[in-house]
Amino acid sequence: MQNVPSQPAASAERRFRLVLWLWMLAAIPMYYAVMRAVPPGAPTAGPTLLYVLLPLSVVTAVLSISIRKLVARSKPRDAFILGLALCEAAALFGMVAWFVTGSPHSCYCLGAGAAGMLLHFPRAAQSAANPE
Numbered sequence: 122m123q124n125v126p127s128q129p130a131a132s133a134e135r136r137f138r139l140v141l142w143l144w145m146l147a148a149i150p151m152y153y154a155v156m157r158a159v160p161p162g163a164p165t166a167g168p169t170l171l172y173v174l175l176p177l178s179v180v181t182a183v184l185s186i187s188i189r190k191l192v193a194r195s196k197p198r199d200a201f202i203l204g205l206a207l208c209e210a211a212a213l214f215g216m217v218a219w220f221v222t223g224s225p226h227s228c229y230c231l232g233a234g235a236a237g238m239l240l241h242f243p244r245a246a247q248s249a250a251n252p253e
Contacts, residue, residue: 149231188200
């Protein structure tokens with residue numbers, strides 16, 4: 122017999138996931154505001170770092186989906202948090218690229234992180250019984 126969570130427990134888990142997702146998603150526009158408010162220090166001439174961090178942020182955001190599905194079989198809540206953290210890391214690569222290179226293209230890393238974060242939206246079917 123399958124262990125079905127009670128209705129209040131499933132509702133509490135859904136609220137937890139939704140609040141966590143909203144707070145992590147709200148951090149990305151704050152990163153953008155910081156990038157616009159604080160000028161980068163002595164930008165480097167070559168955007169090599171940007172050429173490394175931009176694809177890395179896209180790969181990190183895409184891998185967050187795969188890793189989340191892989192870990193979700195054993196620990197659904199940990200998998201959800203791990204997926205969000207990887208998308209947040211993709212956005213943080215944009216902050217690093219901005220402060221080191223000063224390139225306006227570093228905002229694309231923020232976009233990759235936000236897109237990955239949107240893919241992790243906690244749907245109603247993602248209860249403790251069905252993490253996928």
